[in-house]
Amino acid sequence: MMLSVVSPSLVLVLTGIFALLLLATSTVGVAVAAIRVFGGPSWIASSPILPELRARLRSWWIMAASFSVCLILGRVASLTFLALVSFLVLREYLSVTPFHAGDRAGLFVAYATIPLQYGWIARGHADAAAMVPIAALAVLGAIVAMRGRTQNFLRSSALIIWGVMIAIVALGHLALIAARPASLGYIAGGPGLLLFIVFVCQIGDVAQYIAGKSLGRRLAVPGISPNKTIAGYVGGLITAALAAAALGPYLTPMSPGESLAIGAALGILGCLGGLTISAVKRDLGIKDMGRLLPGHGGALDRADSLVFSAPFFYHYLVLAH
Amino acid sequence: MGSRLQGWCHRLVIRPLICGLCGLRVTHGDRLPRSGPAILVANHNSHFDTLALFALFSSEKAASLGSVVARDYFRAGSLIGWIARRLMGAVPVTRSWQPSEGDPLAGCSRALDSGKILVLYPEGTRGTPGRMSELKAGVAYLARRHPSVPVIPVTLSGMDRVLPKGAVVPLPLTVAAHVGRPRRWDGGDCREFMADLGAALVDALETSGESPALNCRP
Numbered sequence: 454m455m456l457s458v459v460s461p462s463l464v465l466v467l468t469g470i471f472a473l474l475l476l477a478t479s480t481v482g483v484a485v486a487a488i489r490v491f492g493g494p495s496w497i498a499s500s501p502i503l504p505e506l507r508a509r510l511r512s513w514w515i516m517a518a519s520f521s522v523c524l525i526l527g528r529v530a531s532l533t534f535l536a537l538v539s540f541l542v543l544r545e546y547l548s549v550t551p552f553h554a555g556d557r558a559g560l561f562v563a564y565a566t567i568p569l570q571y572g573w574i575a576r577g578h579a580d581a582a583a584m585v586p587i588a589a590l591a592v593l594g595a596i597v598a599m600r601g602r603t604q605n606f607l608r609s610s611a612l613i614i615w616g617v618m619i620a621i622v623a624l625g626h627l628a629l630i631a632a633r634p635a636s637l638g639y640i641a642g643g644p645g646l647l648l649f650i651v652f653v654c655q656i657g658d659v660a661q662y663i664a665g666k667s668l669g670r671r672l673a674v675p676g677i678s679p680n681k682t683i684a685g686y687v688g689g690l691i692t693a694a695l696a697a698a699a700l701g702p703y704l705t706p707m708s709p710g711e712s713l714a715i716g717a718a719l720g721i722l723g724c725l726g727g728l729t730i731s732a733v734k735r736d737l738g739i740k741d742m743g744r745l746l747p748g749h750g751g752a753l754d755r756a757d758s759l760v761f762s763a764p765f766f767y768h769y770l771v772l773a774h
Numbered sequence: 775m776g777s778r779l780q781g782w783c784h785r786l787v788i789r790p791l792i793c794g795l796c797g798l799r800v801t802h803g804d805r806l807p808r809s810g811p812a813i814l815v816a817n818h819n820s821h822f823d824t825l826a827l828f829a830l831f832s833s834e835k836a837a838s839l840g841s842v843v844a845r846d847y848f849r850a851g852s853l854i855g856w857i858a859r860r861l862m863g864a865v866p867v868t869r870s871w872q873p874s875e876g877d878p879l880a881g882c883s884r885a886l887d888s889g890k891i892l893v894l895y896p897e898g899t900r901g902t903p904g905r906m907s908e909l910k911a912g913v914a915y916l917a918r919r920h921p922s923v924p925v926i927p928v929t930l931s932g933m934d935r936v937l938p939k940g941a942v943v944p945l946p947l948t949v950a951a952h953v954g955r956p957r958r959w960d961g962g963d964c965r966e967f968m969a970d971l972g973a974a975l976v977d978a979l980e981t982s983g984e985s986p987a988l989n990c991r992p
Contacts, residue, residue: 488990540946544797548948554938560945743948 457524459639462703466648467521474513481506502666508748514734516746516755520651524644528632529575531644535628536571541752543567543620545743550612559593559613566621574628582629589617615733619753619760626763627651633770638706645704650766652700653716654723654758657693661724665686678731686724693720706774715769722765723758730757777837783861784836792822792829796936797948805926805953807832810838813925814954815913818895819903819934824862826930826949827893831852837863840885841893844869854880863890867912869898879916886920896968903934903981909972914964918961922959927954927971929978952978 485503487493497503521536547560566589573581597610627647635642665685673683697716701707707715728754734742743751793797811948814827824841829838840863846868848858858864865881885892894913901907917925932949954974959967 544946545948548797548932552935557938557941557945561943564946743797745797 460645461556463524463641463645463648466652466700466704467524470517470521470652472512474517478514481510505748510748511747512748524648528643531631531647532571532575532628535624535631536567538627538752538756539567539624540564540621541745542624542742543616544754545745545751545753546616546620549614549737549739549742550616551640552612553600553605553609554591555602556597556609556613559609562589562592563594563613563682565623566617570621570625571628573624574632577632577634579629579632582625585625586622589622590614593617616710619730622732623760623764624756626767627759629767630763630770637774639774640706641704646766646770649697649700649704650719650763651759653693653697653719654762655755656696657689657720657723658727658755660692661685661689669753674728677728677735681727681731690717690722692721693717693723715766721764722762726760726762727757729753730760779860780839781833781836784839785833786962787861788825788828788836789833789898791944792826792949795944795946797946798826798829799948799950800830800953801950802953803830805956807891807926807956809835809926810889810891811923811972812891813886813913813916813918813923814891814893814928815872815896815925815971815975816893816928816930817906817979818897818900819930820900820937820939822937823895823930824893824932826933826951827928828862830928830951830953831881835891838890839863839893840865840890842867842882842895844899865892879912879919882916883919886916886923896971900939903938904931906936906972906976906979908966911964911968913971914959914967917959917967918964921959924956924958926956927974927978928952929954929975931979954978 469567481503488497490504518532523530543563547563552560560571568583569588570582570585573579573585593613594610597606597613600609627650631643632646632649633639633643633646639645641648661681661687665680665682668684668688670682672679673681673686694713694716696714697719698709701712701715702709705712730742734740741750742753745751746755749755790838791828816823816827827841828839841858842859843864843866845866845868848855848864850859852868855864859866865885868875868878869883882892894916896909896911896913897907898910899907913925917923929952930949931952932947935945936947936949937944957970957974
């Protein structure tokens with residue numbers, strides 16, 4: 454009964470994603486087997502690229518499977534999934550960020566904004582969710598101030614508020630997108646919109662990784678990302694735009710041309726999100742946010758391209774559709 | 775009966791708290807003993823340390839895990855004493871021991887003889903986070919008495935942020951456990967044995983820094 458409301462285009466796109474994963478997994482599997490049997494060039498045997506690819510793909514299967522199941526199960530499951538993502542992102546951010554022992558109460562408040570944000574979204578109060586960042590600013594600021602020491606006040610409160618802004622407010626826009634009412638004429642409803650932005654941003658990341666590894670030479674921002682090349686960014690951007698143009702008409706109310714333009718914008722914002730999170734990591738002196746997803750790093754390492762693009766896409770939908 | 779309770783506590787409380795709510799990052803987990811007897815030696819900053827060390831093992835092995843606790847803090851009849859004895863396999867030892875009281879390590883020896891994996895904090899109490907206090911020599915005496923039992927240093931970091939001294943509610947944060955190379959009693963002297971263990975714990979404390987915040991303090 455619940456399954457009957459899943460739109461056919463949603464099922465079609467999900468099937469396509471798993472076909473893509475199957476293709477990638479078998480390609481890597483054949484490559485590994487061929488190298489084992491025939492031997493390969495010495496650089497590939499000694500390089501970590503194949504084990505890394507296999508680890509990445511294994512993580513992709515788990516992410517795609519859990520995301521698809523939640524999308525199909527419906528609204529509550531999708532929102533629970535996204536709330537869990539927010540929790541994991543906040544937890545790994547706070548785990549690698551230095552805090553004063555007196556900031557402990559502030560950290561509990563940061564976690565408490567998760568049920569606040571997602572509770573309001575689940576009950577359909579999209580505009581109430583807009584007060585979460587202000588509430589967080591006020592409560593966290595006051596709590597850090599009540600510590601009674603002005604030394605490092607801005608540092609402590611800003612560190613916590615950055616975490617809340619990224620993990621709960623910015624990524625929470627994915628839940629706002631998923632909760633868009635189907636009555637607005639969206640063909641595949643909120644789940645279609647959510648699948649659209651997640652797929653466009655993630656396929657952009659994958660293309661960026663492949664283009665950067667295979668034909669990238671010149672580093673785009675050497676001070677921040679030692680692995681990101683200009684070719685990678687261009688490849689990611691083009692792929693995101695083309696994927697959006699192909700899927701937009703099925704999953705969203707946007708026309709093909711409009712989808713192409715929005716896809717390009719999502720691609721650019723995805724790059725900027727990744728760059729910003731990289732700057733945060735470099736400042737903390739770490740390479741990855743965590744080790745939750747073997748091959749990828751932490752949850753935020755995978756979701757960094759959604760940090761800016763999700764709020765943009767949500768507000769675009771509100772204004773234009 | 776007690777061991778069944780310990781298994782369920784491990785499955786329903788310890789693993790979900792440490793691996794679900796907090797997240798446990800293990801390096802060199804292959805160095806952990808597959809079965810007892812063994813002695814795990816760790817730095818001590820939080821009541822959660824013992825939970826984290828227990829979470830390194832599967833629930834099937836929960837019944838063979840034990841922790842060496844201070845008799846004066848984990849008093850028989852108190853709630854925390856009951857939890858330690860019934861749910862955590864605690865072996866109480868007397869911190870301020872008098873010669874008239876007999877062998878202070880008899881309980882630990884019995885536990886090792888019955889194949890237990892014993893958790894022991896040679897600092898003797900919860901110390902200052904990020905810094906090792908002076909180590910007590912009890913581990914060395916125990917190792918000398920049981921020369922075939924491996925002693926494994928495990929360095930924990932981040933636990934003092936999850937549940938510092940005096941706190942009641944744990945804060946969900948990822949914690950790290952670095953498992954050091956197992957060692958055995960080599961016939962040398964107790965002071966050298968402890969110095970070597972202490973160095974292993976401190977080295978890992980300083981180099982576990984993939985994430986500096988896990989052990990550095992502002």
